Amino acid sequence: MKTEAIIMLIVGFSLLYGGLAWCIGIAWFHSRQTGSKTPEK
Amino acid sequence: MAEREHWKNRSIFIMAAVGSAIGLGNMWRFPYIAAQNGGGAFLIPYMTALLTAGIPLMIIEYGLGIRTQGSAHIALGKIRKPLRFIGWMAILCALFINIYYCMVLGWAWHFLLASPDIAAWGADLAASKAHFYTDVLHVSDGPWNFEAIHPNLFWGLLISWVVIWAIIRSGLSGIGKVLLFTVPLPVILVLILLVRGLTLEGSATGLNHYLTPDWARLTDYHVWLAAYGQIFFSLSVGFGTMIAYASFMPKDTELPNSAAITSFSNCCFSFLAGLAVFSVLGYFAVATNVPMAEISQAGPGLAFIVYPSALARLPVYVTFFGALFFITLLLLGIDSAFSLLETVSAALSDKFGITRTMSTTITAVFSFLAGLPLATGAGIYWLDIMDHFIMAYAITTVAIVECLAVGWILGAKNFAAEVNRTAEIKIGPIFSFIIRFLTPAILGYSVIRTFVDEMQAPYEGYPPSAVFAIGLGTLALIVIIGAVLTLVPTKSDRENGIV
Numbered sequence: 001m002k003t004e005a006i007i008m009l010i011v012g013f014s015l016l017y018g019g020l021a022w023c024i025g026i027a028w029f030h031s032r033q034t035g036s037k038t039p040e041k
Numbered sequence: 042m043a044e045r046e047h048w049k050n051r052s053i054f055i056m057a058a059v060g061s062a063i064g065l066g067n068m069w070r071f072p073y074i075a076a077q078n079g080g081g082a083f084l085i086p087y088m089t090a091l092l093t094a095g096i097p098l099m100i101i102e103y104g105l106g107i108r109t110q111g112s113a114h115i116a117l118g119k120i121r122k123p124l125r126f127i128g129w130m131a132i133l134c135a136l137f138i139n140i141y142y143c144m145v146l147g148w149a150w151h152f153l154l155a156s157p158d159i160a161a162w163g164a165d166l167a168a169s170k171a172h173f174y175t176d177v178l179h180v181s182d183g184p185w186n187f188e189a190i191h192p193n194l195f196w197g198l199l200i201s202w203v204v205i206w207a208i209i210r211s212g213l214s215g216i217g218k219v220l221l222f223t224v225p226l227p228v229i230l231v232l233i234l235l236v237r238g239l240t241l242e243g244s245a246t247g248l249n250h251y252l253t254p255d256w257a258r259l260t261d262y263h264v265w266l267a268a269y270g271q272i273f274f275s276l277s278v279g280f281g282t283m284i285a286y287a288s289f290m291p292k293d294t295e296l297p298n299s300a301a302i303t304s305f306s307n308c309c310f311s312f313l314a315g316l317a318v319f320s321v322l323g324y325f326a327v328a329t330n331v332p333m334a335e336i337s338q339a340g341p342g343l344a345f346i347v348y349p350s351a352l353a354r355l356p357v358y359v360t361f362f363g364a365l366f367f368i369t370l371l372l373l374g375i376d377s378a379f380s381l382l383e384t385v386s387a388a389l390s391d392k393f394g395i396t397r398t399m400s401t402t403i404t405a406v407f408s409f410l411a412g413l414p415l416a417t418g419a420g421i422y423w424l425d426i427m428d429h430f431i432m433a434y435a436i437t438t439v440a441i442v443e444c445l446a447v448g449w450i451l452g453a454k455n456f457a458a459e460v461n462r463t464a465e466i467k468i469g470p471i472f473s474f475i476i477r478f479l480t481p482a483i484l485g486y487s488v489i490r491t492f493v494d495e496m497q498a499p500y501e502g503y504p505p506s507a508v509f510a511i512g513l514g515t516l517a518l519i520v521i522i523g524a525v526l527t528l529v530p531t532k533s534d535r536e537n538g539i540v
Contacts, residue, residue: 008081
């Protein structure tokens with residue numbers, strides 16, 4: 001594979017999966033701090 | 042008024058929204074669009090579009106559903122009464138899209154059953170193409186030549202409708218259980234396809250085609266429009282589904298982060314699917330000595346012609362990987378299809394006060410019957426034209442009006458204040474700018490540009506009579522039925538204060 005394609009593969013994974021992990025992390029952090037915003041019925 | 046059903050918890054709600062957003066387009070559209078628009082460089086406009094249009098639109102739809110606890114016509118009607126017409130337009134778009142979406146699922150059922158013979162019918166591109174157009178679709182010579190309803194398509198369509206009817210009829214708890222399979226399983230199956238693809242000789246050729254950045258393309262505004270189009274059309278916004286799903290959550294539900302998780306999940310899957318698609322296509326290109334540019338396709342051409350043909354050339358386990366691929370397509374499509382059915386079913390329940398079973402059955406039977414012309418030899422023409430007109434005009438118009446209604450009438454500041462009460466990520470002036478100016482401008486330009494192109498040459502070179510009758514006919518039906526549903530008041534409308 002070309003080096004620039006490999007770099008974009010890493011960039012793509014970092015941006016998208018990093019973004020998703022960050023959002024899930026925030027949700028997890030808040031649920032730990034305050035309890036789930038939408039508790040199970 | 043009967044108490045509204047609710048999702049069991051926030052995770053199930055997000056999973057339902059992700060299942061709805063991730064559909065066939067993630068597998069057969071994103072990889073091609075990315076490769077055609079700068080390869081790896083496309084990630085820049087794509088991320089920009091995700092942050093400045095995708096997530097804000099998702100927040101709007103979640104917000105409208107949660108604050109009103111009702112379907113799209115109630116959600117928009119509570120902002121201004123006449124806007125309930127736009128809500129009905131959105132719901133009717135879901136109805137019409139599902140009519141042809143289930144036909145595509147019907148094709149996938151057929152291909153799944155034909156996968157034991159994939160080595161024969163997918164032996165080369167010509168054989169694969171002949172199999173798709175002749176053996177499966179029985180394509181006629183034009184949109185007005187229906188010939189007959191073909192049994193394979195009829196049964197495929199019927200099975201699709203029975204499956205999604207049964208899922209939706211089971212209620213939110215039943216849907217929640219189905220989602221535990223239909224959402225994670227395609228990810229696992231795509232990972233298996235990816236691992237298989239990466240271990241094939243030539244996969245690097247495909248991945249280079251997909252990922253090598255062409256930075257010069259970033260100065261071309263078409264690339265940016267393609268990125269916004271891809272984000273917009275793949276997130277299931279604009280046809281009331283996210284409003285309906287959000288309406289089944291309590292009013293204190295967190296919004297912006299939920300919207301971000303849904304949107305990022307959708308994009309993550311697209312990126313992964315691109316790797317699975319292009320690694321196998323790269324192998325195929327090397328094996329058949331055909332340039333990548335010639336086999337790189339989007340839509341049904343990729344899913345039902347090129348990719349199966351590439352799988353047919355695998356050294357071992359051809360049938361296994363063929364079946365795996367079509368199961369993936371079915372799983373991707375089923376949760377999008379039942380979310381569309383739920384949108385219409387929930388709206389009818391909200392409007393007429395009928396039970397879920399009744400509204401689901403009425404919608405499914407009507408949609409199945411309306412989809413029968415798509416099971417004829419002219420079906421593919423009708424499907425293509427309907428899809429183009431609904432996506433390019435109706436859905437886009439709904440999304441523009443949603444942005445303007447929330448941004449200017451409800452007030453972006455008021456909406457943000459409401460949302461921020463329970464938000465894990467606060468929204469502010471940037472969100473306001475996006476929904477008041479940026480997104481409506483980009484979507485508006487896209488509609489105008491499509492219309493101008495349409496005036497210069499009929500869509501895809503179809504006969505103008507067909508484009509006019511099928512395309513504009515579909516839009517006219519949406520407007521007329523929407524107007525009737527808007528103007529006929531019901532007890533529920535009065536209770537909701539939207540008439």
